[in-house]
Amino acid sequence: MRPDGPILGIESSCDDTAAAVVRDGREVLSSIVRSQIEEHSAFGGVVPEVAGRSHLDHIIAVVDRALDDAGVGLDDLRAIAVTTRPGLIGSLLVGLSAAKGLAFGRGLPIVPVHHIEAHAYAGTMELDEDPYPCVALVVSGGHTALYRMEGHARMECLARTLDDAAGEAFDKVASLLGLPYPGGPSIAALAPEGNPKAIQFPRYRAKPERPSFSFSGLKTAVLYHLRGQNALNPTPAPEDIADRADVAASFQEAAVDALVKPTIQAARDQGVQTILVVGGVARNERLRAKLSEAAEAAGLRAVYPAPTYCTDNAAMIAGLGHHLLEAHGPADLELDASAR
Template identity: 50%
Template sequence: MSPTDEYLLAIESSCDETAAAVITRDMRILSNVVSSQTDLHEKFGGVVPEIASRAHLERILPVIDDALKQAGIELQQLTAIAVATEPGLVGSLLIGLTAAKTLAMTLNLPLIAVNHIEGHLFACQMQEDRPLFPAIGLVVSGGHTNLYHCSETFEFDLIGATIDDAAGEAFDKVAKILGLSYPGGPSIQNAATHGDPRAFKFPRTFLKDPELRFSFSGLKTAVLYAAQGNPGAKQQPPPLDDQRIADLAASFQETVVDVLVGKCRQAIERYNYSTLCVGGGVAANRLLRERLAEMTEQAGIHLSVAPPDLCTDNAAMAAIAWHHLDQGRIADLDLDVTPGLVR
């Protein structure tokens, strides 16, 4: 049997995207179906766990069926079942795991547990023709802003993280402050194209701190005060017109990108690695990709940023499961999820 005849069904439900993909052993993505819940959470300005779980329950089987149909294969042709089991929302993770267990047991196929964070970083490897690791890894999304020391494919050690809001969460909250649509990443990026990134000087927390840590809560508050005024202050800011919103968006985005790029530079210098891998939803931001490219080119570092369609949550990045399978890392059917944010 050739690698093109072996098929992995991957399932992802760690947060608010119901996703399934079919990937061949030689890493060809035959399908990558994602059912977004943006419309369900938009009015809340963020993900509501209970709503997310119920939506996964309704969508998981149609999404899996669609992935198989797009790939042009039947269940009986599958080689293994992979599923994200950590980190994430407990209710959401359990929906995906239950579906994966049922398929694995019914079809008598190996069940592979995948770490969602490892998947985001492995999405970088999927576009490369050479091994990426060892490397410094950055996962930056709505739930994570983490730096990793990636010594090899399965050895990802956390070396830095946010002490409060994740960068993507800050994008969502600032978008709500500015009256922009959810999710905040794309709406702030669009608004920022017409703004002046130097119009407002916001705090770049921990940028010059030797510790590899992040904080975006103070930045969010600074944007709030700049937009709506400081409580008790005698002089309040002018009303939010389109140009002021654009300037605030551009200045906020510039600040976040400065911090992310600066901390990546620190990590590279500290560990003396020649490769930087970046994944997660915020990695789709154009300014961040441009600044990372500039920084790594100047430093003589190889940069690998996940393709935009593999930045946001999806199931194709669980292709790392093939490596688990090759090393005999098969999960038992009593496998449980490990919820949370940092793993």
């Protein structure tokens, strides 16, 4: 162990097996992500048992490659940071078990990291200065929520989805349209061919005193548009959906609007100047364009990680792990994972 060495991060909360080596919380020496998209695409979504077994098969190879690419060995590390919550419990346990084994074998400190806090931290890794206090919109396939951030891992939840996460809604609508999984990139690729104003899909409006998100109504509206007023009717084949591109564009526009307005309002209410937009859906170009435009009009700044660091990765785990180790020290090897 080297007290001034970098930190190895391990991430396995869902369907990406990832490892990274990061120095001083920001300098990314390596970042390896092994996607499981091909393994889950036939099912139209993540199958927990398939994900866990795939992590088990590949975690050591991914860690070895991250160390090799960084040009360091285990004895050069300062610590190991690992995602412990939230996520698929079987997947989390694979990453945690690997981290514990390496930490025990080499006498390295281990640092537990909260996946959502790490996503929020990813939005700061490329900034020259800390943006706190700020508001963070965490938007992905499993999470859609707004947080007030006072510092690294100092987060207060302001609003969250009442049902589907935004990314989950993208996946479900893509499936209705016969588009491949994952749905976010598929809809984003088709939407420019359509008219985003062609179909007036509903936008969820939260009560002012109870900020929140909801995408189930939007998803259901797409379903009825495709099947008619009887939801038990079969979904038309993709080639039989004459307005397929218009549906994709109009759905994306409605989903983006449902994210932009509450986010801008939250930043105003909290009296902050910066909005961090993180998570897999933060890669969506329409979301970036509309939120940036709305933020500028409101005198605010919207900040996005590089696309590589929007989706699940271990650089954000190692980066936040650096600050958690500085603030709280290491955990003991009895730490456990939690799906919640």
